[in-house]
Amino acid sequence: MNKFKLSLGYFSISSAMLLASQQGMAAGFQLNAQSATGLGRAFAGDAIIADNASVISRNAAAMSLFDSAEVSFGGVYIDSSVDVPEATYTPISGNSVETSAEDIGGSSIIPNFYYVQPLEGTNWTVGAAAYSNFGTDVSFDSDFMAPEFGGDTSLSSVNLGFSAAYRINDQLSVGAGLDIIHGSGEIYRGDGLLDIEADGEALGFNVGLAYEFDENNRIGLSYRFSPELEANGDVNMGGDTADSVNIPLPDMIELSGYHRLQPEFALHYSLQYVRWSEFDALTSDGLDSSIKEYQWQDAGHVSVGGTYYIDPKWELRAGYMYDMAPTDELTSLSIPDSDRHWISAGVSYLPTENSTIDLGVSYIVGEDGDINETMEIIDGAPAHMRATTEVSATTVGLQYSYKF
Template identity: 25%
Template sequence: MNKQIGSAVNRALAGRRYVLPVGMLLCCASGSAFASGFALLEQSASRLGTAFSGTTAAADDATTIFYNPAGMSKLTDMQVLVVASGVRISSTFHNENSQAALGQPLGDEGGDAGSWNAVPAAYFALPINDQFAFGFGINAPFGLQLEYGNGWMGRFQALNNEIKTYNFNPALSWRVNKQLSFGIGANYQRIQAELTNSVNYTAVVAQGLQNLVAAGQVPALLVPDLIRANAGLEGHTAVRGDDDAWGFNAGVLFEFSDDTRVGLSYRSTIDYTVEGSVRFTAPTSSNLIGAGIIAAASAPGAALATGPASVELKLPDIATASFYHRMGKIELMADVAWTGWSSIQELRIVRDTGEVLSVTPERWKDTWRYAVGATYQLNDQWKLRGGVAYDGTNVPDSTRTARLPDSERTWIAIGAQWNLSDAWVVDMGYAHLFANDVPLRQDDGNAAARGFLIGNQKSAVDIVSAQVVYKF
């Protein structure tokens, strides 16, 4: 009997597409992960203390390799620098009138999706002569970690969202004359991503029943009872992938005097083809027709089958202009930075056969960041730092998702430098980011399959960082 039902289901579903769940399930499993706000500036404790103002003009330690390689021309000693940063993200969803997915309980608000995340970095700078210097940096320019509880009301849109990057950055600077220096670096970067969510297999069964009714295999009058018999069927999907690619960074430093200078830098886009797999874990239905539909949808080559998948991704380019001026014991700094997030207008998920699994509209826009900061030389051993900044968001309200509910942010930062000796320097920094509350109105294109999230996302970020410099 079970084989007969399974054969009927396969015949009815052959050549048909699961308009209700398939493309959008994969979309919500992967599309929103690569969102605005996962670029990481936290490559330096010294720069954190001034809210990352003066990044391309300060040029007072080896972290300039990341921000502006031309700044190595200001370093007089060979040095090794190690940075350890911790980023604490708090992100909570507050329900207003969300709607449950078809055949599923609504669920809870998911708790705090954020946690502490480590951002390490290390640098080596070597002045070769009066004109040239070489440097090498290892850091993580992009990253994300948000994880919601399994039973939350947005589980069919997002559960775990993790992105990691590893960047290896050799660089060279050239001092043309006393006023002008240039720098350039190569960036070999690797990305890894894991994105998961629950799958509403009750909606899969409902779509399959529609197809069976259209094929004359099931009477329409039986559909409501069959959906109730398959209520609460919940599975899981995970998208994992990785890739590596090359980019570059370049910069210029112009010194008006020993006390005043400006820096300009550019980091190129990096094009990825993130390849990996999409994996579905299906539930078991005690109803024979429901079990047949799930088996047909999960069979090799079918819509919800596990298999290879990939997405083309173009991470943004970044241009930064900085100002530095010293007045006795006080240093003043400022930054203006542009990030080209409009490089991501959609995310298209493709199987290795060339079949398009989903297309997610993103419509991201370019963003600007502004920062000002200052330092005060308290004595020979201690320097105090402070700064404020404003970060725009590239995510329109219409495409914001629970994967990364990005918002505008205001920074307040403090820091200090401790010169232990001529060889050893320790920097410490702390920043708190006040994020605007943002609306979340998202059904991922299909409220029956994934529910309709209606509410607000409240977020905040705390960053602590320490670095140690050893000068040879």
């Protein structure tokens, strides 16, 4: 089999942190793995809670809530399970055959790093971050009976972000940031169909607002512009060659709220809207036709959570997320998707006044997905795949934060 390698993401923090390929366990190929605290509450309220520096990944304006410099770093382990228990494959010639596939998901550790620095004597706060927003890793066995629909798919994106926030008054803050996206990865398709190796960079940006009603109630709103990433490399599609691949990434809008209803308990929530309709196709300027059509629709997630402040040293949190799939009429076995449910829990321990250790765990289960995919390998001779997919994952995050 030839290897169709397509990617969007790898990075290093300082000289050594490497992002491995991963299964993006949010809908589409979005990756929610920016922090252990966010993981422990199903990312409910993450654009405004600002309990550590990882808030940069959701809303730059919320950096104004910090009184002193803070660093946060850690990683999230994702162990995903993707099965195809039922599939009917109709080749370009011959009869339809029944096939199936098990354990085509993957596992990896995704690191993250954040730093927030208030500028003394001013209303400004600046920050830097490294994290990932998108990723998927699906790999079929080499003997899978439908190689043009199976193979390997590895997609990921990583943001290196630089942000600034400005406090306008006691209640309102604004923020903005620049995202540098670097990518590389793999997709593998059947014999002679596709063979691509590529990597590239692109620039995006984000803007945000933070509004504090009082010390116990606040909301945040953010918008993130994601560019079309041009990945350069070797492209071979059925004998036609090119030297780049265009991957459109979706913009995101998020609204979050945090309300400390009692000294011991806070309620928080988020509504995120993802413009997946921008992810219409993988294309190349050097090819006459699209590499792969997707034509997804806009989607997003809604999440709600709570935090219980036991005492000055311990916090417990939990949350639920309903994550909507963007797939519309076109579905693909290479990125199996369906609506997903997150059940999350987490804990924070403060060994000293200035340091925090966070642990978060989520179990994600996807509703059964229906695949109905056609591929015209030879003009007038399409192959067809009908399948059911089952997706689930366990994610565990660990994080350390220190206030200077």
